[in-house]
Amino acid sequence: MINTTDHQDKLTPLEAWQATLGELQLQLAKSTFDAWLKDTTLVAAEDGVYTIGARNSYARDWLDNRMRGLVKRTLARIVGRQVDIRFIVDAKPVESPAPRDLIGYDPADSAPTRNNGTNGHSCILNSRYTFETFVGSGGNRVPYEISRAVSERPGAGYNPLFLYGGVGLGKTHLLHAIGISATQRGRKVLYVPSEQFTNELVGSIRARTTEEFRNKYRSVDVFLLDDVQFVAGKDSTQEELFHTFNALHSANRQIVIACDRPPRDVVGLDERLRSRFEGGLVVEILPPDFAARMRILQTKCEARARGISAAVLELIAQTVETNVRELEGALNRVIAHWEALRQPPTVETTQAILKDMLPAGGRPSPEAIVQRVADYFAIAPEALLGPSRKQQIVVPRQIAMYLLCTETDLSLEQIGAFMGHRNHTTILHGRDKIRALMETDPTTRLHVQAIRERMRQPAAARQMA
Ligand code: ADP
Ligand code: MG
Numbered sequence: 001m002i003n004t005t006d007h008q009d010k011l012t013p014l015e016a017w018q019a020t021l022g023e024l025q026l027q028l029a030k031s032t033f034d035a036w037l038k039d040t041t042l043v044a045a046e047d048g049v050y051t052i053g054a055r056n057s058y059a060r061d062w063l064d065n066r067m068r069g070l071v072k073r074t075l076a077r078i079v080g081r082q083v084d085i086r087f088i089v090d091a092k093p094v095e096s097p098a099p100r101d102l103i104g105y106d107p108a109d110s111a112p113t114r115n116n117g118t119n120g121h122s123c124i125l126n127s128r129y130t131f132e133t134f135v136g137s138g139g140n141r142v143p144y145e146i147s148r149a150v151s152e153r154p155g156a157g158y159n160p161l162f163l164y165g166g167v168g169l170g171k172t173h174l175l176h177a178i179g180i181s182a183t184q185r186g187r188k189v190l191y192v193p194s195e196q197f198t199n200e201l202v203g204s205i206r207a208r209t210t211e212e213f214r215n216k217y218r219s220v221d222v223f224l225l226d227d228v229q230f231v232a233g234k235d236s237t238q239e240e241l242f243h244t245f246n247a248l249h250s251a252n253r254q255i256v257i258a259c260d261r262p263p264r265d266v267v268g269l270d271e272r273l274r275s276r277f278e279g280g281l282v283v284e285i286l287p288p289d290f291a292a293r294m295r296i297l298q299t300k301c302e303a304r305a306r307g308i309s310a311a312v313l314e315l316i317a318q319t320v321e322t323n324v325r326e327l328e329g330a331l332n333r334v335i336a337h338w339e340a341l342r343q344p345p346t347v348e349t350t351q352a353i354l355k356d357m358l359p360a361g362g363r364p365s366p367e368a369i370v371q372r373v374a375d376y377f378a379i380a381p382e383a384l385l386g387p388s389r390k391q392q393i394v395v396p397r398q399i400a401m402y403l404l405c406t407e408t409d410l411s412l413e414q415i416g417a418f419m420g421h422r423n424h425t426t427i428l429h430g431r432d433k434i435r436a437l438m439e440t441d442p443t444t445r446l447h448v449q450a451i452r453e454r455m456r457q458p459a460a461a462r463q464m465a
Helices: 013-027 028-035 058-067 068-079 138-152 171-186 194-206 212-219 235-250 271-278 291-301 309-318 324-341 347-357 366-377 381-385 391-407 411-420 424-440 442-464
Strands: 041-048 049-054 084-089 112-114 124-126 161-164 188-191 222-226 256-258 283-285
Touching: 013 028, 013 041, 013 049, 013 068, 028 058, 049 058, 058 068, 058 084, 058 194, 068 084, 124 171, 124 188, 124 309, 138 161, 138 171, 138 256, 138 283, 138 291, 138 347, 161 194, 171 188, 171 222, 171 256, 188 194, 194 212, 194 222, 212 235, 212 256, 222 235, 222 366, 235 256, 235 271, 291 309, 291 324, 309 324, 309 347, 324 347, 366 381, 366 391, 381 391, 391 411, 391 442, 411 424, 424 442
Parallel strands: 049 084, 161 256, 161 283, 188 222, 222 256
Antiparallel strands: 041 049, 112 124
């Protein structure tokens, strides 16, 4: 049944799939391969139909829409005959919320709170993510205060509350904090990442239990929906979400949504949902300023009963500027060294530790920067270096110039030469344009943050290994 061994190259289906992955790895940008293909599994192979498991429905849809042809051709070449490919969601991993994402997460210090208000359904809140452990100063002051108010009087004001901001800035933390606080006030709370919402919906359609699904989601006082960007482009999920939203909203139940960008920037978001989301309060979560980073570090130290000198904390807060998750990662590293060496960290040892966290060689290469920008905007790197004046190329190109200026030691002339022999004044203009937009335009700020984030990811991954 599962057998292609009678074909010329005597590969088992599994070997054929592994060879295919090997080939695709060579053909595709590393970021693309790692994000979408690395974790796929061969689920079945029958009569030339290969069933490939993806981690979640979002990955499945993406692979189906963007990779099917390429995967099919590559696999066919390897097995030496026509094949067909089917992508499915691999049944095993049901996405659990935040804890596994955390660098240095210690299950021992985080007993999940199962919320009983929802008949034992999948609402698991991380008891570490409370308002007490969240530093609500600087750019986070407004979202913090509003979240608190919402948890105290759900449904009474800002409804829905739409929180958006870059990766690792505390969106999930705030959703959990609202959930925990509202639960303590006796409210029925349901927290769900939007991918899980989709998976459950699809499961309930298959099992003909949509009635139960609806009852579950429409019977809560507080509905917390995380990472809503993942519903974009999924028609049946959006349809269901729209009705869930209306049912809850008209009954004055609280809805809180987290997203990595503002509603108007979510490509593929249903217009009706967009206008519903914008009908409440939309709040941006900003990266913490230096003072807030210091307070976050101090809070994390207290939580772990660690006294680290202010000078060391300052050094960490100066070095890790954008992402709170990375900030925590840096602190965890410093504490780990302390435990290993049984000596409190000094500024000097901390400097050495933090240096290790930067990407290899300290700084990204110009090629890597251009590649990341191109990947992010889904355009060819050559287009960034070329002469096109189209708006959808010009802005990414200027972002590349800005990042080349801020993330490398290259001179304006060198950057000009690299960017397709442009004059150094062009580079200067591009850099300043983006710098100014970063102050005034949230979209540009999010783009730049997200790309920076991706440039740093390999280092963070190494650090976790
Ligand atoms: P997001 O959902 O925005 O990607 P998370 O909520 O998962 O980010 O936050 C990442 C990590 O940073 C979590 O461990 C969270 O507790 C921590 N964190 C983020 N912002 C703050 C803050 N203002 N105060 C304390 N911890 C924070
Ligand atoms: Mg999150």
